Amino acid sequence: MGEDAVFTMKLESDLRADFMAEAEALHRPASQVVRDFMRDFVAQKRAEREHGAFVASKVALARASLQADRGYNQDDVEAAFADRRARFRISK
Template sequence: MSETTFTFRVDDDLKEQFTAAAKGRDRSGAQLLRDFMREFVKQQQEADAHDPWFRREVQIGIDAANAGDVVSAEEVEAEAAAWRSETRRKMAGANS
């Protein structure tokens, strides 16, 4: 793996605090910065992968709705009411 130098400016006070915090973790500032950079890149890659997946899922829902494959509000409410009733029954039994 080739390496390169990454130079940037930072406030003296922040650098001193960061260096002290890094030493408190038995790490150098450079080690922590590399870790932070890796984690940031990983998060961005995950976010980039999530967007196409999310768009596909939304399109599946749109296609299903356009095809008439939907559940009525009444059916949803009836199912939710049954779930709430069952949950209340279980909670009453647990508190007895």
């Protein structure tokens, strides 16, 4: 863990009281609960950003494929999968 820093925030007194009571009920310091929330938030947002980048790269590849005339039209895809479904039913 790196150097400690102080984080100050304003919140409603009722919310603070409720939060402190819940942290106490868990026998955990409120600061630890907040750190856990922050770590979860950072991990979630990082994962969302990485997933968004992954999807964007897949879309870019698909668009480039279509522009290079290497794509498949809807009729070709439907026919290919209809053939696969038919072969699966036969092989059962």
